[in-house]
Amino acid sequence: MTSAAVYARVSSAGQKKDRTIGSQTAALRAHAARLHCDLPEEWIFEDEGHSGATLVRPGLERLRDLVAQAAVDVVLCYAPDRLARKFAYQALLIEEFARVGTRVEFVKGPRGDSPEDQLLIQFQGMFAEYEKAQLMERYRRGKAYRARAGSVNVLGGAPFGYRYRRKTPECGATYEIVESEAAIVAELFRRYTDDGASIAGLTRWLTATGTPTRTGKRRWDRSVVWGMLRNPAYAGTAVFGKTKIVHESAGLNRRARLEGRTTPRAVKAVEQPRQEWIAIPVPAIISRVTFERAAQRLEDNKKFAARNSKVPSLLQGLAACAVCGYGYYRTSTRTTNKKIYYYRCLGSDDYRYEGGRICANKPVRADYLDAVVWDHITGLLADPSLIRAEIDQRLEHARTSDPATREQGRLRLALAGADTAITRMIEAYQEQLITIDELRSRMPGLRARQANLRSQLDALQTQLADREAYLKLADDLEGFLAQLHHNAVTADVEEQQRVLRLLVKDVLIGPEKITIRHRIPLREPGPATRHRDPHTDTESDTAGDRGPSYLLRWGRDW
Known part of the structure; x- marks a missing residue:
C-alpha cells in the first residue's frame, strides 16, 4: 500500500484561534482515504500560526526529516501556497522530496506528473508569492501613509x-x-x-x-x-x-531552553534606524x-554604570543554578578592609518576582569557586592521556553504534529493495503483464530513487572515511595540551576564560554540590568526583571538600 504523509498550515493568529487548520486536515484525510493510502497518525504534520514565507516551521522540519529517511511515497498538501508562499521554496521542497522518490500531491491543484501539470503548479506558486508580497507591501505603505498624515490608529x-x-x-x-x-x-x-x-x-x-x-x-x-x-x-x-519584523527565530534564555520551550513563530522584531x-x-x-x-x-x-568598569570574572556566563535553572550573576559586598565578590542566583532575588524569590540557593564566594574550577581544569590539562582516551573511545563508538553506521545499513537495504523493484518491473514487461507506456511512466521514479540512495551511500562512506582521518589530527595532542597547561599557569582572566569555554559546557551550582559539565568527559574519576556520559557531555560532580576545604557559601552546614 502507498504510504502517505499530510502537511497543513495556517499563518494568522485568528486562523489559529478559530482552528481552521482542522478543515485542511480533514480534507487531506479524506483525500488519502480516496487514494487508499496508508496514513499513520504520527505522519500528520501541522503548523499553526507560521508564515509560508519562511521554511523555518516545526511541522515542516519534522516532515522533511521523515521524507529524508526514504519512508514516504507521497506527501499530501491542500494547496501549493500551504506548502510555501514563495515559488522558490515550493520548487526547493518538491525537488528535495523527489530526490528520495517522494512525490507531492495537492488537493486543490494539478495531480498529474505531466509537463503541463508541473507548469501549472509553478504558476500557482508564483501567483501565491506575488499575492503575499503585494498584500504585505500594500499593508506597509498604507500604514506608513496614515502615520505621515498624523493618524494615531x-x-x-x-x-x-x-x-x-x-x-x-x-x-x-x-x-x-x-x-x-x-x-x-x-x-x-x-x-x-x-x-x-x-x-x-x-x-x-x-x-x-x-x-x-x-x-x-x-x-x-x-x-x-x-x-x-x-x-x-x-x-x-x-x-x-x-521596529520591523524579520523572519528569524527569536532567542530563548537558559531557563526556556531547559524547559524545552519553543517560540510560537519564527519571527522577531528588530529596531529600525532612528531616521526611519x-x-x-x-x-x-x-x-x-x-x-x-x-x-x-x-x-x-x-x-x-558600575557594570562597565567591573573586573572580569572567570565563570562569567557559565554559572547557572542547578535548582531553578536561572543563571548566576556577580555581585559584591564590602567589609571594613576589602571588597568581596559573590555569584548569586537570579531566582533568589525577592524584587524580581511578584511572589518573592523562587529559589533558596545561597550565594557563592566568587574567588573560592573560581579557584576550584580552575584547579580542576588545570588538573585535566596536566594529563592529556585522558583526552586521548576519550577521543579513541568516541571514534570506536562511531565505528560501531554511530547513527551514520546504522543509516548506512538502512540505505543498503533500501537500495536492494529499489533494485529488486526495477528488476520486477522489467520482468513484468517481458511477460507482457504491463505495457510499454506503463513501464516508461513508472521507471523514471524508480531510477531516481535508486540514484538518490546510491548518492546517500557515497556521502555516508565519505563521512566515515573522514572520521578515520580524524586520528591524524590527534597525533600531537599530548604536546599541544602540555603547552596549553604551561600557558595556563601564567594566564590572565581573559585567557583563562577562553580556555575554560573550550573544555567546560557550564557550571551548575546546587545546595550540596557543584557540577562541572565538561565538553570532553573524564574517564578516570577520582574518589571525590563522579560522572555520567549520556550524550557525549559528562557531568562531573566536584564536591566542596575536594582538596582544600573551601568555604564557598555563607554558613558551614552545607
Missing part, C-alpha cells in the same frame, strides 16, 4: 497615562489623557530628573502605590519603567516604525525639556 494601543479612542465615522483614532495616570507619569519623570531616583527605586515606589500597570498587574518591573522613560509620546510625539521613524503628534504630559533631561541621564547611565 496605526499605533494600535496607548501607553500608560493615555486612553486609546478608536476611530468613528466622524473622527479618527486619538489618544486621550487619563488624569490620574498622567499625574503618576509626571511624578515619575520629576523624581528621575530632579531627585535623582534610580529605576529600581521608581519601580518600588510604583508598586507601593498599588497603581496597576497598563496590563492590569499590581507589580511593576524595571523594564517597564525604563521603557516609559524612553517613550517620546509623553513629550507629545508618538513614533511609528521603531515617523513622528505622530499626541497630547503631551511632560515638557520636551524634561524628556530630554531624562534621555540624557539614561545615556549617562550607559557610560558611567
